[in-house]
Amino acid sequence: MIILMLTCGVFLLFHNSVCQDTNAVPRGLPPRIRQLSLLNTPIENVPGSDFLTLECIASGNPEPTIEWSFNNVKFIPNKTFNGIIGSPIRHKIQGSILTITNIKGKSDGDANLYDTGRYRCIATNEIGIVFDEIFINVRVIGAFRPGFQYENEPNYIRPLIGQKLIIPCPNHKKGYGSSIRWGIVSSERKIDYWYPGYYPHVFQTSSGSLVYSVVLENDIKESLSNGGLRCILINNGYTIFSNQQVLYEAYDIKQEKRKPELLALLDPEMIAPINSTYSMICGALGDPVPTYRWEYQGVEIVPLRPGGNKLNFEFFEFLPNRLELRISRVTQYSGGTFKCYASNELGEASTIGQLSVAYPPVFNTFFPNEINVPYGKAFEIRCNATGFPFPNFEWYHNGTKLTMKDARRSWTDNKDKHGSVLSFTQISFIHEGVYICVAINSQDTITQSTFIRVQGMAPL
Secondary structure, eight states: OEEEEEETTEEEESSSOOSOOTTSOOOOEEEEEEEEEEOSOOEETOTTTSEEEEEEEEEEESOOEEEEEETTEEOOTTSOGGGOTTOOOOEEEETTEEEEESOOOOBTTOOOOTTOEEEEEEEEETTEEEEEEEEEOOEEOOEEOTTSBTTSOOEEEOOEETSOEEEOOOSEEOBTTOEEEEEEEOTTSOEEEEESSSOTTEEEOTTSOEEESSOOHHHHHHHHHHTOEEEEEEETTEEEEEEEEEEOSOSEEOOOOEEEEEEEOOOSEEEEETTSOEEEEOEEEEESOOEEEEEETTEEOOBSSTTOSOBSSTTEEEOTTSSEEEESSOOTTOOEEEEEEEEETTEEEEEEEEEEEEEEEEESSOOOSEEEEETTOOEEEEEOEEEESOOEEEEEETTEEOOOOOSSEEEOOSTTSSOEEEEESSOOGGGOEEEEEEEEOSSOEEEEEEEEEEEOOOOO
């Protein structure tokens, strides 16, 4: 049996030589995709960003032709996608570039992914077929419903001084990439300052609600002075504002001491993409207003110097009220156990969460451009990649996905987290062609390919 050990494009053979045949007649070069790039950040309903553009650069001899597909359905120039009668033609193919206009992404509560999915560049010549693909999430900034938009009348709220107050983010829809914050917004639609972050008795829940652990008289005075807070949808630097939420008059005063009751909890299982910014919010009701402390891996998170802002863990930072812990840049070492404590004179409550760092698949070994295998021999090739979540693997032969295993050709799944192996017990001429390994996880899709040439048996 022939076993290939692939390391950075170099392969070693433990049997008769099956690689480059110096006497072989040149048959051209199979296609290879050198680069597949997304040229912009697509965001639904944002003028100047409501499209996506992909560029694919390929080589080969003869020069390959380029085709495009979305979720395995090909784009046909000047025809509606997937043959849907009456739908507008939104795609344009010009040379190596694909452009799609009026894009739409997935919104919360909507199962349809629309233009979010797997985009594939397919390069073909007479030697074979190869492809590369990219998973694109179309961003959705969202919108506030009529009656709750920037220009609509304020919503006036009568709180109970000395008691909790929860203000939901006004009626809205949002989607992929959008987050919610609160702030004071000027008449020029500029954010004067963010809220919460400065007061220890005000925090935000994961659903976007603004919470006062206990309403103070000064909260009402400040709200009347600044015109009220607005809920803000944010996506890739773009913002959309709700109408104002104004505390204008106390309904009553009811002072009573209460021990901390956590309302904003850490997610027990958190996942943060590598090189992203990630925030954790811990907030509790209670009077006196709770104070907070945090631990990471059992070690308290504290300033390196008394009164300083720099903390004892790299890239960790607190918002001024210490209710929000932010990792400004997630690294491979940022994962671990986080715990937040909320305390006052009546008691203490805590919440705990485990953070895992997600990173895209990376190939540990690389295929050579071409492998020559004698007819009828046993042969296998390993596709090995790491990533988190651990990647799944797919194999393709001349552009067709391998789905049926048989006695002569089969492959392993990634059950041992060491990759997938494509095996031939007795290779034949029908097995010749371009083979592609695809490694997929929630962060990215990567591919690599090789041309397997089957050589005829030499005469005895």
